[in-house]
Amino acid sequence: MRYAPTATSGKSAGQVPPQLARGVLPRVTTVLAVIARPGQESADLGALLYALGRTGARVALLSLTRGEASPLNSTTEALETRRPWEMRVAAGLIGVSSVAIADYPDGGLADVPAGELTELVGREIRRHAAGLLIVIDPVTGYPDDAAVAGAAGAAAAQAQVPVVARAARGNGGGRVVTLGTEAEAARAWQRSAMAAHTSQAAALPELERRLELLGDGETLRWLAPAA
Numbered sequence: 001m002r003y004a005p006t007a008t009s010g011k012s013a014g015q016v017p018p019q020l021a022r023g024v025l026p027r028v029t030t031v032l033a034v035i036a037r038p039g040q041e042s043a044d045l046g047a048l049l050y051a052l053g054r055t056g057a058r059v060a061l062l063s064l065t066r067g068e069a070s071p072l073n074s075t076t077e078a079l080e081t082r083r084p085w086e087m088r089v090a091a092g093l094i095g096v097s098s099v100a101i102a103d104y105p106d107g108g109l110a111d112v113p114a115g116e117l118t119e120l121v122g123r124e125i126r127r128h129a130a131g132l133l134i135v136i137d138p139v140t141g142y143p144d145d146a147a148v149a150g151a152a153g154a155a156a157a158q159a160q161v162p163v164v165a166r167a168a169r170g171n172g173g174g175r176v177v178t179l180g181t182e183a184e185a186a187r188a189w190q191r192s193a194m195a196a197h198t199s200q201a202a203a204l205p206e207l208e209r210r211l212e213l214l215g216d217g218e219t220l221r222w223l224a225p226a227a
Helices: 046-054 079-093 114-128 143-159 180-195 198-214
Strands: 003-005 030-035 058-065 098-104 132-136 163-167 175-178 217-224
Touching: 030 046, 030 114, 030 143, 046 058, 046 180, 046 217, 058 079, 058 114, 058 143, 079 098, 079 180, 079 198, 098 114, 114 143, 132 143, 143 163, 143 217, 180 198
Parallel strands: 030 058, 030 132, 058 098, 132 163
Antiparallel strands: 003 098, 163 217, 175 217
16 A cells, blocks of 8 residues: 655644534644545535635645546546546645545445554544544445544544544534635635546536535534544
C-alpha cells in the first residue's frame, strides 16, 4: 500500500475540543477530513471545509483510495493517476493545506482489515494533532463510506478526538448548521473545486442541482461526540 502525504504548511496545530452549538460550525484548531475517494472533498465537504478554514482551522485531508472505480472519465488518462491530481487542485481551492492519498482499492474498502485502516487514520490524527475528524455519513449505504467512518471512529476513540459526519438533509439525528457570513463564498469555491474534477465532468450538472437545494447550510451529526 503506497501512502504519499504532501508537505504541510508548518503551522502549529493544537487540539481544541469542539462544541457543536445549535446552528454553529464546530470551532477547532485542526480538522482532518477522511474520505473514501477523490471528489468527495469537493462535492460533499467542499463548502464545509472552506467555512471551517475561514474560522481559523487548519484543514488536512486523507483519501483512502485513488478513485479509479468511477464509471465516468471525460479524459484520456487513467483515473488512478488523474483523479488524485484533480483532488489536489480542488483541495487547494477550498483551503486544504495538506493532502494524503492511500491506494486501497476503490469500492473495496470493506474488504480491507479494519485495523489497518484504523492505524492509517490514527497516524494522520497524530501527524496533524487533529482536534476534529470529518467523514461522510455512513448511512449513505455505500460500503466504502461505512468503512471510512468505522476506521475514523476507532482511531478517534483511541486518540480521544470527536468525529462529526456530514449527513444528507433530513437525516435523523442530524443538525443543520449555517455556513455563516462565508456561505456565498463557500458555495462558490465549492463549485470551483467540483469543476476541477474534469474527469467527472458528466456528473457536474447533477451536483450543481444538489447544491442549489442546500442553500447556506449543511447537516452534521456526531458519530463520536466531544467530551
